[in-house]
Amino acid sequence: MAAVTKERIVSAASKLFYGEGIGRVSMDAVAEKAGVTKRTLYYHFRSKDDLVAAYLDGRDQPNLALFQRWFAGTNGGLADKTRGIFLNLGQSARHPKWKGCGFLRTMAELANMPGHPAMKVGAEHKKKFEQWIRTMVEAEGIEDGLRLARQIMLLLDGAFAVTLLHRDASYMETAGEAAYSLVKTALASR
Amino acid sequence: MAAVTKERIVSAASKLFYGEGIGRVSMDAVAEKAGVTKRTLYYHFRSKDDLVAAYLDGRDQPNLALFQRWFAGTNGGLADKTRGIFLNLGQSARHPKWKGCGFLRTMAELANMPGHPAMKVGAEHKKKFEQWIRTMVEAEGIEDGLRLARQIMLLLDGAFAVTLLHRDASYMETAGEAAYSLVKTALASR
DNA sequence: GTCTATAAGCCGATAGAC
DNA sequence: GTCTATCGGCTTATAGAC
Numbered sequence A, B: 001m002a003a004v005t006k007e008r009i010v011s012a013a014s015k016l017f018y019g020e021g022i023g024r025v026s027m028d029a030v031a032e033k034a035g036v037t038k039r040t041l042y043y044h045f046r047s048k049d050d051l052v053a054a055y056l057d058g059r060d061q062p063n064l065a066l067f068q069r070w071f072a073g074t075n076g077g078l079a080d081k082t083r084g085i086f087l088n089l090g091q092s093a094r095h096p097k098w099k100g101c102g103f104l105r106t107m108a109e110l111a112n113m114p115g116h117p118a119m120k121v122g123a124e125h126k127k128k129f130e131q132w133i134r135t136m137v138e139a140e141g142i143e144d145g146l147r148l149a150r151q152i153m154l155l156l157d158g159a160f161a162v163t164l165l166h167r168d169a170s171y172m173e174t175a176g177e178a179a180y181s182l183v184k185t186a187l188a189s190r
Numbered sequence C: 001g002t003c004t005a006t007a008a009g010c011c012g013a014t015a016g017a018c
Numbered sequence D: 001g002t003c004t005a006t007c008g009g010c011t012t013a014t015a016g017a018c
Helices: A002-020 A027-034 A038-044 A048-072 A078-093 A102-109 A117-138 A145-166 A170-188 B002-020 B027-034 B038-044 B048-072 B078-093 B102-109 B117-138 B145-166 B170-188
Strands: none
Touching: A002 A027, A002 A038, A002 A048, A002 A102, A027 A038, A027 A048, A048 A078, A048 A102, A048 A117, A078 A117, A078 A145, A078 A170, A102 A117, A102 A145, A102 B102, A102 B145, A117 A145, A117 B145, A145 A170, A145 B102, A145 B117, A145 B145, A145 B170, A170 B145, A170 B170, B002 B027, B002 B038, B002 B048, B002 B102, B027 B038, B027 B048, B048 B078, B048 B102, B048 B117, B078 B117, B078 B145, B078 B170, B102 B117, B102 B145, B117 B145, B145 B170
16 A cells, blocks of 8 residues: 555654664665665655655654653643753653754754755744744743743754763753753743 | 875865765865865875864864854953854854854764764864863852853754754844853852 | 776666566 | 666775876
């Protein structure tokens, strides 16, 4: 069946692209991991660029949903819940297979191709996160929630990068403390 | 002359690697841009991996010195000077050729090769920045300067990533405001 | 230390059969 | 929709002359 095959291809591509980076994964490798021939692969995806976009698109909703579960599942107020995202991410980052944020790493690799289909998917994903955290922040009556939401996201993406660079998950917790502090300051000046 | 040729190779590699990413630049392209043959290139560098490490190594000191100049050249106290780094970076980011932080982008591309010589150079560079900003912070009598220094660096690296992703330099200023706020909070609780 | 020339293999993508 | 087979080009790296 077509749909099943296509999903299997995206699943295989997702693991390989996330684990090794876009440029280091060949279409041959994707086809082999998915258990199809290259001809089938190119039947479902016009090009590698399209497959990369499909990879990120498939990670969009699950990724956002995970952050939202972590936020909702943390006891306390807005500052605690925000920090909860970072603490959960710190736990994830300790797994050996963790390789940072697939969106950011793909963006870094495709930085000189602003028209690449995957760039659009990645930018939209980060905007969605920004919008969601803004909604959470403004529900607590904070003015200019966009500003605070962006600062939280900046800390989150910085934590992805630095944790990966040093292979030291404690940076996630440090970033979480910074976010906690910024939220508390914003709440106090309501 | 050997030294001059080697420098010319690193200079050419630096421009290409930063502009297009490691994987997208061939050794042929580096040789052509440097005006040498590939045989000469491989005389000076054992492999492409070594050349990548030399590229980052060559950016280490100039990069740190630039941040230090921006810091020292901003009027005001610690919070203002810290924010000054972000504001200057925001100006740089508006240039069309700006492609984020070469260290972070290289690291993102080589994430699955922890033993790569360039990874070590990149990690050391970021540690040097962390140490320097820690010294500046502790000179103002802040306890646990490491913590604040790391938070500033997390914001900086987050700003690199998000500014590049959205091609929107205003994120640099937002990150600068967050750093300003964190420094002020730390100063107040001295 | 720099040159010309080329090895040996991998790359994305396609042709044509069924 | 999936297969076998392969194209033309580009990749890192090396051989041997000077």
